[in-house]
Amino acid sequence: GLGAGPTATLVVDLDSTICEVHGYAKQGAAYGYTKVRGYHPLLATRADTGEVLHARLRKGSANTARGVVRFxxxxxxxxxxxxxxxxxxxxxxxxxxxxxxxDRLSRAGVGFSVTIHQRAPVRTAIDAIPERAWQRIDYPDGDAHVAECLYRGRRLIVRRVPGHHSTQGQLFATWRYHAFVTNLAGSAWALDRSHRAHAVVELSIRDLKAGPLAHLPSGSFNANSAWLQCAVLAHNLIRWTAALGHAGTDQLIVAKTWRHRLFAIPGRLVNRSGTPTLRLPARWPWTHQFTTALDALRALPPVPG
Structure with missing residues (x-):
């Protein structure tokens, strides 16, 4: 199937987003930390395909982590x-x-990398890292280093980049720090690169909010919860179709592009000797992806039961 197999590593990104709504007859809609009135759903997405693995609607006043352990x-x-x-x-x-x-992830044997709030104890741990421990890394915005230490028994990996007001040649450089805790093995620079890739979750959120989650139409919280699940299903169908067409997952593409390439393709259904045949334009650039996806869909085994 399209899910992760027993030997594949499945990387899951957790996030939440504010879905703005208008009108006052909306159960559960409220102002949250963004000062926008709406709902605050939780989402878990698969990193390599962009499909949503789990979603739950919450009240707009819910803080980011509310209910995350049960989720x-x-x-x-x-x-x-x-x-x-x-x-x-x-x-x-x-x-x-x-x-x-x-603790819950550790007990389940699940690997994690979670950004940590840089409160005073965390900054103290970062400040104690010796200068020789910092390792230069390739970074999109130029100079950056990574290092690691222990914080309350957990592995703390820190990336530093020059501060906004740093200037070349100044006596004491100022740095901005980005830190996360992890229970994963591997080098600090490799884990930092992997953790930065968490940003890919924003693509799925953007797709959802540019489509069905542009609004939550009902006054009923339960109906809007069902709407969220339907939105997720529609989103996943697009992602699965792209995967069936061997579109590749090295670069995720927005749903609007797939709708144009695979779903809006012009064609004509003709009857040849009693057999329905779909005729596609010879010069449509993505005809091969469409036919590959269609053949793969037809070849899928039937659902048991």
Whole structure:
């Protein structure tokens, strides 16, 4: 199937987003930390395909981490039922940092990398890292270094980049720090690069909010929850069709592009000797992807039962 196989590492990104709504007859809609009135759903996406693995609608006033441990429990149960292997990695930003979540992932044997709030104890740990421990890395915005230390028994990996007001040749450089905790093995620079890739979750969120989640139409919270699940299903159908067409996952493409390439393709259904035949334009640039996806879809085994 399209899910992760038993030998594949499944990387899951956790995130949340504010879905703005208008009108006052909306159960659960409220102002949250963004000062926007709406709902605040939780999402878990698969990093290499962009498909949504789990979603739950929440009230607009819910803070980022509210209900995340139960959400992860539901997610892991779904992945187990879907045949995912034991190699699972969960990535998240600082809004989800809480020891209860990390402990739950550790007990389940799940790898994690979660951005940490840089409160005073964390900054003290970072300041104690010796200068010789910092390793230069390739970074899109220029000069950057990574190092690591232990923080409350957990592996803390830190990336530093020049501060906004740093100037070349100044006596004492100023740095901005980005830190995350992890239970994964590997070099600090490789794990930092992997953790930065968590940003890919924003592409799925953008797709959803540019489509069905542009609004949540009902006054009923339960109806809007169902709307969210339908939106997720539509999003996933696009991603699965792209995967069936061997579109490649090295660079995720927005849903609007797939709708243009695969779903808006002009064609004509003709009857040849009693056999329905789909005729496609010879010069459509993505005809091969479409026919590959169609053949793969037809070849899928039937669903048992």
């Amino acid at each position: 992860v429990d539901e997610l892991l149960a779904r992945l187990e039922r879907g045949g995912a292997g034991e190699a699972i990695i969960v990535r998240a930003d600082s809004g989800f940092f809480q020891h209860k979540l990390l």
